[in-house]
Amino acid sequence: MKIRMVKNGVFTPVEDINETLVPPLNGFYWIDADIDDLALLQPLFHMHDLAVEDCLSEEEQRPKIEVYEGHYFIVINSIRFDDEEIFLRALNIFLGRHFIITVTKQKINELRSLKPVLWEQEVNRPDRFLYHLVDLVVDNYFLVGDRIEVRIERLEEDILMHTKKSHLNEIIGLRSEILWLKKVLGPQRDVIATLNKKTLPLIDDQLQKYFSDIYENAVKITETFDTYRDLMANLREAYQSSLSNRANEIMRIFTALTTIFMPLTLITGIYGMNFDIIPGLHSAQGFYILNAFMLLLGSGMLYLFKKKDWL
Template sequence: MKIRYVNQGVFTSLDHIEDTLTPPEEGFYWIDADVDDLAVLQPTFHMHDLAVEDCLSDEEQRPKLEIYESHYFIVVNSIRFDDEEIFLRAVNVFLGRHYIITVTKQKVNELRTLKPILWEQEVNSPDRFLYLLIDSIVDNYFTVGDRLEARIEKLEEDILMHTKKSHLNEIIGLRSEILWLKKGLGPQKEVINTLNKKDLRLIDDQLQKYFSDIYENAVKISETFDTYRDLMGNLREAYQSSISNRANEIMRVFTAITTVFMPLTLITGIYGMNFKNMPELDYEYSYFIVIGIIAALGITMYLIFRKKDWI
């Protein structure tokens, strides 16, 4: 657990949680904690039992905003894209009049990258901190969206160039991830919209209007994911079309080969008959003549098929 006093974006580390109980004349306190620290934080800040239970739960949390007497409890999902796999990590926020507490189970990049922004904008209130945190989390969805788009384009190129059976698994897996993200983004939009429109005493009225920009970005991201979902459907059709074309190409080659060998089989069949009086049976060069005819006929048919682009 890290305890910081923030004044005009400048951080001062504190050693004791008791130092945060008294509201400062200026600035606010930011407590960055993990779930194990809740045993100390809950009685100190009178956190609601249901909010603490949500933080400790192993199940995936739905984004939400809960209003309690002395604080708000807010859950938003941070997104991360590592090694071609997408993760959602819950950021639990307790917003008070003179403090903000962030509780996470894993490291969240947005909390680390937020520090220079706080210093640059000389942040001096916990509600402003909350705004910048949610804005950073939503902006990161655009970054992940760009990487998803690049992955879709590469997959489309691979399918068109050389279709593999593994491509179908990639299409199904990627489409499932997109639908999963789309499903989780809906409640997050609702939370942001609530922060924008609902009368909230712990958030400044002037600042509250800025949440509308974040909401518009969330809507754009949701629409982008809808587009990606449609693209995955197109990719699946392209995969199936490529497989069909490949099968047709193989059948065409087999048909051409069969056509080439049909007259050759006819010739060998005639000269394989065991009649006593066969023409050219005792001729010294009959075998070489037949082989030459077969070779010339096969090569001629092959060249004709190549010229017509049949094989």
């Protein structure tokens, strides 16, 4: 657990947590904790039992905002895209008048990226801290969306050039992840809408227009992932179409080869009959003449098929 006094964007470490119980004359306290620290923090800051239970739960939490006496409990999901796999990590936030507590189970990149932003903006209130944090979380969805778009384009190119059975597994896996994200984006957008529209005493009214900008970005993200979902459906159709075209191409080649060998088989069948009187049967050059004729016949049919664009 790290405790910092934030004053005009400047961080000052705090050793004694009891200092955070008294509102400072200027600035606020930021407590960056993990779930093991909740046993200490809950009685000091009067955290609601249900909020603490949500933090400790192993189940995936929906983004939400709960208003309790003296503080708000907010859950948003940070997104990561590592090794072609999407991860969501819950970011639990307790917002008070003179403090903000962030509780996480894993490392959240946005918390590390937040420090220079707070310093640059000279942040002096916990609600502005919350705004910049949510803004970074939402912006990161755009970055992940760009990487997903690149992956879709690369997958589409691979399917059109060299269709493989493994492509179907990639399509199904990526589509499942996009649909899974869609379920999260709706509630998260609603949380931001609440911060934008609802009257919340712990959040300055002047911040509403800023949260409105974040809400617009959240709507854009939702629409973007709707587009990705449709693209995955088109990609699956392209995969099926490519397989069908490939099967048709193979069948066309085999049909052409069969057609070419049919007259050759007829000729060899005739000369395989047990008759003594067959033209060229007893000729010294008959074998070579017959093979040359079959080669010429096969080559002529092959040329004809290519000229007709059947091959």
